[in-house]
Amino acid sequence: MANKWNMIIDVANCDNCRVCFLADKDEHIGNDFPGYSAPQPAQGHNWIEIERNERGSYPIVDANFMPVMCNHCDDAPCMKAATNGAVKKRDDGIVIIDPLKAKGQKQIADACPYGAVSWNEELQLPQAWIFDAHLLDDGWKQTRAEQICPTDVFKSIKRSDAEIQALVEAEGLEVLKPELGTKPRIYYKNLHLMTQCFVGGSVVTQINGVVECVEGAEVVVRKDGNDVGRATTDTFGEFKVDKLEKNSGSYQIEVRGSGGSLSQTFEVEGKSPYLGVMKLS
Numbered sequence: 252m253a254n255k256w257n258m259i260i261d262v263a264n265c266d267n268c269r270v271c272f273l274a275d276k277d278e279h280i281g282n283d284f285p286g287y288s289a290p291q292p293a294q295g296h297n298w299i300e301i302e303r304n305e306r307g308s309y310p311i312v313d314a315n316f317m318p319v320m321c322n323h324c325d326d327a328p329c330m331k332a333a334t335n336g337a338v339k340k341r342d343d344g345i346v347i348i349d350p351l352k353a354k355g356q357k358q359i360a361d362a363c364p365y366g367a368v369s370w371n372e373e374l375q376l377p378q379a380w381i382f383d384a385h386l387l388d389d390g391w392k393q394t395r396a397e398q399i400c401p402t403d404v405f406k407s408i409k410r411s412d413a414e415i416q417a418l419v420e421a422e423g424l425e426v427l428k429p430e431l432g433t434k435p436r437i438y439y440k441n442l443h444l445m446t447q448c449f450v451g452g453s454v455v456t457q458i459n460g461v462v463e464c465v466e467g468a469e470v471v472v473r474k475d476g477n478d479v480g481r482a483t484t485d486t487f488g489e490f491k492v493d494k495l496e497k498n499s500g501s502y503q504i505e506v507r508g509s510g511g512s513l514s515q516t517f518e519v520e521g522k523s524p525y526l527g528v529m530k531l532s
Contacts, residue, residue: 260405
């Protein structure tokens with residue numbers, strides 16, 4: 252079975268430095284790569300973009316960032332929308348929008364459910380990130396984004412489909428909008444930082460009339476009697492239990508530490524709940 256290109260993106264490593272965004276623009280603005288892509292416009296096109304997600308509320312908040320681009324889908328809607336073979340899927344898995352055949356075919360851009368295909372009004376051409384196919388074909392082992400990233404967000408790998416599926420299961424990789432059935436070749440690690448909620452709180456106890464933070468308290472979160480997450484409070488008595496589905500309803504939480512214990516219920520709706528200062532008794 253032929254090896255194909257795939258990209259793994261670790262959301263936990265991205266700090267929004269945007270050098271991948273700039274590297275892509277440096278590669279394509281004003282540069283024509285016949286057979287691969289026409290020049291990218293100086294404004295209006297972000298073939299690699301960074302999405303932002305803030306979770307929680309004061310004082311337990313996090314901000315996470317996720318690079319997004321063309322997913323190089325195996326069942327690509329842009330291919331189905333194209334005429335005259337204007338969009339092709341290479342044997343190595345890379346999707347290329349032909350810069351000559353695709354002229355005038357705005358439906359190609361409109362067909363992408365991820366919004367990853369841009370419309371070049373001046374050239375009357377749909378355009379997207381080409382997985383740096385022109386560089387890989389020239390012997391490069393990495394895309395520009397991976398080469399320049401200082402925090403190891405990207406990992407481009409060429410493997411068989413069977414090897415990739417084994418990696419997906421081993422590392423808990425996910426794709427964007429799996430319900431669409433487009434079979435993307437861009438996989439995400441720690442995607443829960445963008446799609447799921449956490450519950451947080453601050454645990455204290457009273458000793459000789461003085462309220463103190465409780466370090467090392469054990470926190471257990473349950474749903475319908477089943478454990479769904481555990482944590483230990485830090486020096487400030489704070490904890491965070493992650494990977495709770497949005498709008499998933501009622502949970503139970505138990506906290507045990509020096510100074511006593513407590514239990515209560517809470518709801519997870521569209522945002523990550525902060526349970527406030529929780530006093531052991």
